[in-house]
Amino acid sequence: MHDFKGRRAKLIKLMKDNSALLLFSGVEIKKSADGYFDFEVNRNFYYLTGLKQENSILLITKIKGVVKEKIFTLAFDPLQHVWTGRRYTAQEAKKIANVESHDITAAFETYFENIKDDIKHLYLDLEPGILTYTGKETKKFALMMTGQYGYEITDIYPEIIKLRMVKDEYEVKLIRDSIHLTALALKDAISKIKPGMYEYEVAAAFEYGIKKHHGQLGFSTIAAGGKNGIILHYPHLDALLNDGDLLLLDLGGHNNMYTADISRTVPVNGTFTDLQKKIYSVVLACNKAVIAKIKPGKTLVDLQNFTREFLKEKLIALGLMTADEEISKYYYHGVSHHLGLDTHDPGERSLPLVPGNVITVEPGLYFAKHGIGIRVEDNVLVTDTGATNLSIEIPKEIKDLVK
Numbered sequence: 001m002h003d004f005k006g007r008r009a010k011l012i013k014l015m016k017d018n019s020a021l022l023l024f025s026g027v028e029i030k031k032s033a034d035g036y037f038d039f040e041v042n043r044n045f046y047y048l049t050g051l052k053q054e055n056s057i058l059l060i061t062k063i064k065g066v067v068k069e070k071i072f073t074l075a076f077d078p079l080q081h082v083w084t085g086r087r088y089t090a091q092e093a094k095k096i097a098n099v100e101s102h103d104i105t106a107a108f109e110t111y112f113e114n115i116k117d118d119i120k121h122l123y124l125d126l127e128p129g130i131l132t133y134t135g136k137e138t139k140k141f142a143l144m145m146t147g148q149y150g151y152e153i154t155d156i157y158p159e160i161i162k163l164r165m166v167k168d169e170y171e172v173k174l175i176r177d178s179i180h181l182t183a184l185a186l187k188d189a190i191s192k193i194k195p196g197m198y199e200y201e202v203a204a205a206f207e208y209g210i211k212k213h214h215g216q217l218g219f220s221t222i223a224a225g226g227k228n229g230i231i232l233h234y235p236h237l238d239a240l241l242n243d244g245d246l247l248l249l250d251l252g253g254h255n256n257m258y259t260a261d262i263s264r265t266v267p268v269n270g271t272f273t274d275l276q277k278k279i280y281s282v283v284l285a286c287n288k289a290v291i292a293k294i295k296p297g298k299t300l301v302d303l304q305n306f307t308r309e310f311l312k313e314k315l316i317a318l319g320l321m322t323a324d325e326e327i328s329k330y331y332y333h334g335v336s337h338h339l340g341l342d343t344h345d346p347g348e349r350s351l352p353l354v355p356g357n358v359i360t361v362e363p364g365l366y367f368a369k370h371g372i373g374i375r376v377e378d379n380v381l382v383t384d385t386g387a388t389n390l391s392i393e394i395p396k397e398i399k400d401l402v403k
């Protein structure tokens with residue numbers, strides 16, 4: 001189980017006396033006409049409450065040494081109910097978040113009005129783009145609070161991120177589950193690949209595999225055939241898969257909020273050409289070498305430098321490039337990022353890794369002139385002594401990718 005209360009306790013320890021901490025789940029964002037995008041909860045709010053509903057608020061107060069935790073969620077509305085379905089009851093919200101006290105969002109302002117004079121410091125998540133229960137940018141809300149009440153504002157975002165960077169056992173289990181779900185769906189999708197298919201058909205096969213298990217996509221699926229593989233966040237997926245091309249897949253799903261993020265590159269007709277095989281072998285060897293390097297104390301910057309050196313050396317040895325600085329032409333992204341509630345989970349790249357960090361390892365090589373884009377991405381848990389590859393079940397050896 002998630003320990004939402006335990007996570008909040010770590011923040012409460014940091015709070016000064018006579019202070020309040022306010023976090024918001026966010027609001028629904030309009031798409032067009034009367035349509036809204038699917039609601040995406042602020043992941044920091046979710047991390048501390050487990051609640052996934054719009055217009056919710058977490059208020060923690062520490063006044064004269066007394067700590068109170070209170071959740072506000074939208075009230076039951078019979079008209080809304082028959083249009084868009086159920087919301088949390090007060091009991092449910094309290095149980096999920098493990099708090100004693102609940103009220104409806106509409107009662108927040110009156111409640112706050114009664115305690116406002118006891119508060120000197122206010123803690124807010126000031127990450128750009130985070131919206132309050134009224135849809136106002138939190139940064140503007142902070143200015144308003146300072147102007148109105150003279151509060152001293154502290155950005156609590158960095159402290160929440162420090163917690164999120166270190167996954168507990170349950171979070172690691174959820175990531176493992178998501179990787180397994182992604183593995184099943186990916187296996188199905190790969191088995192269908194053949195010349196004459198469209199990129200979107202392969203993506204659809206993967207997405208069906210995720211959704212039939214009541215899952216969701218962690219991010220927009222990338223299925224990039226041939227030369228499209230050199231475009232890192234290729235969004236179109238409308239090209240035909242040609243005989244002799246590679247298909248680069250970068251995808252991930254979940255049914256528990258913690259996403260997988262996997263890349264595999266496979267030959268469309270089931271056979272690698274010699275050049276494709278050469279380059280693929282370099283990327284695969286690099287992926288394994290980086291995983292072998294990972295241990296507490298290393299930073300993501302270290303891993304990136306190692307990757308550049310590794311790829312540079314191998315490409316020069318193969319005669320695929322001559323001068324050192326050319327590597328930026330063939331490898332132009334980071335090798336790792338943190339992974340968790342967000343695909344690109346927040347984390348400081350220069351911080352030493354510690355046990356419990358979950359990161360991606362995703363070297364790639366991109367040769368526009370040969371129409372070759374290759375990336376091999378695994379998801380790795382940092383342990384006391386090294387790293388565990390959580391996505392080991394997803395084939396990446398050449399012999400497992402040819403038909």
Ligand SMILES: [Mn+2]
Nearest residue numbers: 261360362377
């Ligand atoms: Mn990634």
